[in-house]
Amino acid sequence: MTVKVVCHMISSVDGRLLPGRWTKPVHPVNVTECYEAAASNFPADGWLIGRTSMAQYDDSISEGAPAGKRGADEPRPTPFVGKREGRMLAVVTDPKGKLRYTTPTLSTGEHLVAVLAPDTAEDYLEELRRVGVSYVFEGEGEKKLEGALAALEETFGVKLILLEGGGLINGSFLKAGLIDEFSILVYPAVDGLAGVPSIVGYAGEAHEQPAAGQPLELIEAKTLPGGVVWLRYRVEHSAA
Known part of the structure; x- marks a missing residue:
């Protein structure tokens, strides 16, 4: 790492x-x-915080029901880079996909990146893409956070x-x-x-x-x- x-x-x-x-x-x-x-x-x-802290950080973000899960036979998704525009990253760990966004950028100027579970349903990912929020995926098993860091490095050069x-x-x-x-x-x-x-x-x-x-x-x-x-x-x- x-x-x-x-x-x-x-x-x-x-x-x-x-x-x-x-x-x-x-x-x-x-x-x-x-x-x-x-x-x-x-x-x-950039900086990284948990889901609860992010929901309290910016009025444009709310917390809702968990995102659905994709079927075992569905292909695993790949990371998405949204409307970053050269901004510093604001990364949030949200493996259950509970957060809802209205903008890809915080009021403090950073670009939002969600760290999600690899089996997150496609409709939630589509919602993030529509808003312009980036996302990557955590690793498997005990390597969840290590996998997230690796994805941030590979996708954004962190x-x-x-x-x-x-x-x-x-x-x-x-x-x-x-x-x-x-x-x-x-x-x-x-x-x-x-x-x-x-x-x-x-x-x-x-x-x-x-x-x-x-x-x-x-x-x-x-x-x-x-x-x-x-x-x-x-x-x-x-x-x-």
Whole structure:
């Protein structure tokens, strides 16, 4: 796999992700501006989030019933490149095909790319093509996310992508061993409540250790205006 995945997130001191719940800092800093300014330092081809996060991100996107499945005897579909027009990519993992789109472009300017299951029904794919939304397909079995990254590389030439959550999709990438770097902005605030979404939230069994064999090496630490701390860690994949 040659696509580099950087998990880029901003959180409270206790790792929580909902800014509306955070305490107010002594020296306020705009969360979005701080986050995007740091992200601009990476030569990324786009960013990737999960279905729930994307449905909340833009008013032009809604969530509906899952797409149908194609029959076992039907040929598997191929990726589609819609109306990209040279824009950065906004990739969403949506294997059930629940999202509905009215435009191929987000209000922030990025071109939408859906990552779907290989057996997604043709009528849903036709709907995406009509709107101009691009799509690729995840891999099979335990290689679902790895297959998605390979498809993004082959179809769009992606070399670096920012994984921007939520915690569940970040956890899935971590469990699959596909995160190469963590870029974490620690905002000077606290949430404090148990169960609030955090940077990584793999949905596994109590005995599972999704980060096992992936030690972190600090490669950079910066103090930004307002007391925000930017930490960058390389993920090593050689440990047993």
